[in-house]
Amino acid sequence: MQATGWGALPMLAVMLPVLAMVVALPLGARRAERLTLAMLPAGLALAIGTAVAVQVGGAPVVHLLGHWSPPLGLAFRADGLAAAMLLTAAVVIGAVAIFARADFGTKAGQPERREAFAFWPLLLAVWSAINLAVVANDLFTLYVALELLTFAAMPLVCLDGSRTTMEAALRYLMFALLGSVLYLLGVALIYGACGTLDITLLARMAPDQPAVILAIVLMTVGLLAKTALLPLHLWLPPAHAGAPAAASAVLSALVIKGSFVLLLRLWFGVMAGQPMPGAAQILAGLGAAAILLGSVAALREARLKLLVAYSTVAQIGYLFLMFPLLASVAADSQVAAMAWSGGAVQAVSHAFAKAAMFLAAGIMAARFGHDRIVELGGAGRAMPVTLLTFGLAGLSLMGVPPSGGFAAKWLLLSAAIGAGQWWWALVVLGGGLLTGGYVYRVLASGLRAGEGAPDPAPIAWQRDGVALGLAVISVVLGFLPLAAFGLVQVGRLGVLP
Amino acid sequence: MIADLLLAAAIAAVATGSVLARRAFTAVALFIAYGLLLSLAWVRLAAPDVAMTEAAIGAGLSGVLLLGAVRRLGPHADAPANLPPGLLLTALIGIGCAGVAAALGAAILWLPEPAPTLAPQVAAALPTTGLGNAVTGVLMSFRGLDTLLEAAVVVLAVIAVWSLAPDGGWGSAPGARQPVVGRGPLSLLARMLPPIGIVVAAHILWVGADAPGGKFQAAAILAAMWLLPWLAGLATPPRIAAPWLRMAVVAGPVLFIVVGLAGAAVEGAFLAYPPGWAKPLIKSIEVVLTASIAVALALLVMGPPEPDAPR
Amino acid sequence: MSATIFGLLGAALVGIGLFGMLVRVSGVLRLLSFNVLGGGIFLVFGVVARRGAGAGLAGDPVPQALVLTGIVVAFAATTLAVALLLRLGRDGE
Amino acid sequence: MSLLANGFTIVAVLAGLVFFVAGTAGLLRFPDTSSRLHALTKADHLGLGLIVLGLLPQVGGVGEAARLLAIWALVMLSSAAVGPMIARLTRGQEGAE
Known part of the structure; x- marks a missing residue:
């Protein structure tokens, strides 16, 4: 593997947040907050730069650490999917950071608070970990990235210090640790069988030893536990619903995507030579079950934040519909390209929509002092922007045209028909209807005249603004011409010569 | 061969006992034995660096941590969180x-x-780093990024553990206050061992460039030399608000990242050491990193700050 | 030969630790099982390293270095879990 | 000379092993904690001491010999500290305070 120009961009996108996270500890809460805010434009610029370099060059951007090339050394490799995720992470983290200032900010002269001390470095840690998880090209470096992600996400879950969230955090930690060790076991087997952990080199080797197959099975189970695909989703609803709104947004939008991208790299990079259509059908079957059961749970849920969390369980299901489509057709075919784009756009548009939805839910819960859906009457009058944000994000999740969610679902639908697997198309359509059901429940309740409409608490307009901004992005993604999604095709491992 | 079989059988037996033990205390005691026996297995696998780390961290620090947890949880340690299957x-x-x-x-x-295997490639590339210990070469040069990220993980763990502090104690010293044992044997040990331990740790760190040993092993010993007087009630850890303490935790990782970024600026690749500078740079990073990891490991064992700890 | 013995031991330890993690209900015992499992996985790395001996080295130093990193990361995970367990135990009093 | 040294090593190490075996048997068979501790510490001191003594003629230099002796000394120190602590703990909490 050769280093390419502009390789320093993804490297800095990983290392600067790491440096900021480490430095934040001695700086203390107040200066850590300022440092985070100062990092936002830099991180966004690096992500845009990487995306431009990938798009213009038409090839992945590679940085060889210490000039050592794999297999001995380590490489950062930003392909189109990685660039898209870098951009998503930079925007979502930026919005969440601005949103969180009201909850976790420290005023001049105020003593450091525990929550404020922890929040900013944890946010920076999530950022660096997700960037690392999409650009690192070595399976063990990716293990460290996954651990970084877990160690940052777990304390975010129980930042409020209540017993309920602590229990949710413990359950999450146990699932995540089990997932990590299964993944690590796979790493050991792959090294033993192939003598390298570099994904690109492994993809060229097209290994088919039993040890590698077993490794992929173990790693897949481990990563599914971290991605929370049904039936390994049990930890997600209490963890994502219990966390503070800003943290929930990051957890649902970004953290689960790290392990998902890694799963794609394993299945369609390392194992590109060995299509596993049977196993892929099982994964998509679990995905379909997640869409169905997650949506039904969301329909029946009485609490707003839990509803949004169950919606995440359902939307994760869509991500797995691309597996059998990619596994059953030639890697360089049109159908494969559509399925790949569909999955990638689903990951990205869900990130924006879900972050917007959690932030909106957080604003409502803060204003009402509770998040019981039936008692949200009057929200439409008292906080129209918030409800609009929720609605726009909901449109994208449903897949109503024109929105990012529509683009994703339409691509998946066409790919399913193109691959002759029409049953997954039915799942996509049915899932959209169910999503519409639970989004409608919230909107209908919010638009009712409420006798107990709360006095407007002084909540900064920036909070509504960033939430609305994220929702708008999730919709606007659908206005992009399809060619714009060509970015995520650049450097797809399975189609490399 | 027979020795290996016996060792393997003993390890499997101790592991089974630890997993199935009825009482948490028994389980932890067996787990410590498991860690020590495992380090013997590492010697048999010709990995002395790992053997030392496993004994120091896997058995030693983890053992102290888990024993402390069992003691502080009391009857809760055995209480089921939910129904057994x-x-x-x-x-x-x-x-x-x-x-x-x-x-x-x-x-x-x-x-x-x-x-x-990558052994031939490591052996061929090792002379450019000026190091004699191949494992140190991998950790600090070829896969330096992993080590750097791992140092960042340790800092993050400190932040995460502190974030679990109960309300009311923010800024105070980490960990529960330890009873002062006065003139007992523990007190004697806590006074006599640290000077020896510090010398041993310095030795292990210093030879680590060319012989088995290195920063993790040295850091674990140093951490133990701080934990011992703490357990004996002789040393009160500083308040977590203390700037120097926080600086100490991050100094090593910061130096590592700054050297890495300087490599990117000067040599065109993150963590590229200029020719001839590899060994001195690696040694300097290792010394500072050892101190930082030692402080961080000790803080991780002590746990989050407590409201009843001395302010 | 010793590589084979310890390789099988590593596999057995993985099974034992996994069983403990899934069956034990007390938090501390679950955590112990996680560490037993981790020890088994590291042993698999060690066996891979030993099999890769060559070029004057008694073992492939790359997997050995990975284990060193892994042990520290696993320890950090254990401290996090212990802090959570202590917090939950203390609130339960 | 080397024959004599090797013979000494073999005899001393074997004797050390005998003490270890006896100590282990005592640890397993003795009825209460105090006598078990007695067996354990005696095995530690005598067994390890004899093994270190036996290995001394085999070492390459003063440094190695010093390290062997240091190991012995450290084990003595720690068992001297830990033994009474365990004894005190098992005597019940009232004795410990």
Whole structure:
């Protein structure tokens, strides 16, 4: 593997947040907050730069650490999917950071608070970990990235210090640790069988030893536990619903995507030579079950934040519909390209929509002092922007045209028909209807005249603004011409010569 | 051969005992034995660096941590968080785990022959780093990024553990206050051992460039030399608000990242050391990193700040 | 030969630790099982390293270095879990 | 000379092993904690001491010999500290305070 120009961009996108996270500890809460805010434009610029370099060059951007090339050394490799995720992470983290200032900010002269001390470095840690998880090209470096992600996400879950969230955090930690060790076991087997952990080199080797197959099975189970695909989703609803709104947004939008991208790299990079259509059908079957059961749970849920969390369980299901489509057709075919784009756009548009939805839910819960859906009457009058944000994000999740969610679902639908697997198309359509059901429940309740409409608490307009901004992005993604999604095709491992 | 079989049988027995023990205290005691026996296995596998780390961290620090947890939880340590699975489910899980172990064993037996290895490449590239210990070369040069990220993980763990502090104690000293034991044997040990331990740690760090040893092992010993007086009630840890303490935790990782970024600026690649500078730079990073990791490991064992700790 | 013995031991330890993690209900015992499992996985790395001996080295130093990193990361995970367990135990009093 | 040294090593190490075996048997068979501790510490001191003594003629230099002796000294120190602590703990909490 050769280093390419502009390789320093993804490297800095990983290392600067790491440096900021480490430095934040001695700086203390107040200066850590300022440092985070100062990092936002830099991180966004690096992500845009990487995306431009990938798009213009038409090839992945590679940085060889210490000039050592794999297999001995380590490489950062930003392909189109990685660039898209870098951009998503930079925007979502930026919005969440601005949103969180009201909850976790420290005023001049105020003593450091525990929550404020922890929040900013944890946010920076999530950022660096997700960037690392999409650009690192070595399976063990990716293990460290996954651990970084877990160690940052777990304390975010129980930042409020209540017993309920602590229990949710413990359950999450146990699932995540089990997932990590299964993944690590796979790493050991792959090294033993192939003598390298570099994904690109492994993809060229097209290994088919039993040890590698077993490794992929173990790693897949481990990563599914971290991605929370049904039936390994049990930890997600209490963890994502219990966390503070800003943290929930990051957890649902970004953290689960790290392990998902890694799963794609394993299945369609390392194992590109060995299509596993049977196993892929099982994964998509679990995905379909997640869409169905997650949506039904969301329909029946009485609490707003839990509803949004169950919606995440359902939307994760869509991500797995691309597996059998990619596994059953030639890697360089049109159908494969559509399925790949569909999955990638689903990951990205869900990130924006879900972050917007959690932030909106957080604003409502803060204003009402509770998040019981039936008692949200009057929200439409008292906080129209918030409800609009929720609605726009909901449109994208449903897949109503024109929105990012529509683009994703339409691509998946066409790919399913193109691959002759029409049953997954039915799942996509049915899932959209169910999503519409639970989004409608919230909107209908919010638009009712409420006798107990709360006095407007002084909540900064920036909070509504960033939430609305994220929702708008999730919709606007659908206005992009399809060619714009060509970015995520650049450097797809399975189609490399 | 027979020695290996006996050792393996002993390790498996101790592990089973630890996992199935009825009382948490027994389980932890067996777990410490497990860690120590495992480090013997590492010696047999010709990995002295790992053997030292396993004994120091896997058995030593983890043992102290878990024993402390069992003591502080008291009866809670044995209390189930939820209902144990029924007999049938337990049997099914057992069959499943046995299946995983069998598949894994088969996969290991069928690993390709000759084994793929990077040893020749490491041996060929090692002279450019000026180091004699191949493991240190991998950790600090070829896969320096992993080590750097791992140092960041340790800092993050400190932040995460502190974030679990109960309300009311923010800024105070970490960990529960330890009873002062006065003139007992522990006190004697806590006074006599640290000077020796510090010398040993410095030695292990220093030879680590060329012989088995290095920063993790040295850091674990240093951390133990701080924990011992703490456990004896002789040393009160500083308040977590203390700037120097926070600086100490991050100094090593910061230096590592700054050197890495300087490499990117000067040599065109993150963590590229200029020719001839590799060994002195690596040694400097290792010294500072050892101190930082030692402080961080000790803080991790002590736990989050407590409201009843001395302010 | 010793590589084979310890390889099979590593596989057995993985099974034992996994069983403990799934069956034990007390938090501390679950955590112990996680560490037993981790020890088994590291042993598999060690066996891979030993099999890769060559070029004057008694073992492939790359997997050995990975284990060193892994042990520290696993320890950090254990401290996090212990802090959570202590917090939950203390609130339960 | 080397024959004599090797013979000494073999005899001393074997004797050390005998003490270890006896100590282990005592640890397993003795009825209460105090006598178990007695067996354990005696095995530690005498067994390890004899093994270190036996290995001394085999070492390459003063440094190695010093390290062997240091190991012995450290084990003595720690068992001297830990033994009474365990004894005190098992005597019950009232004795410990």
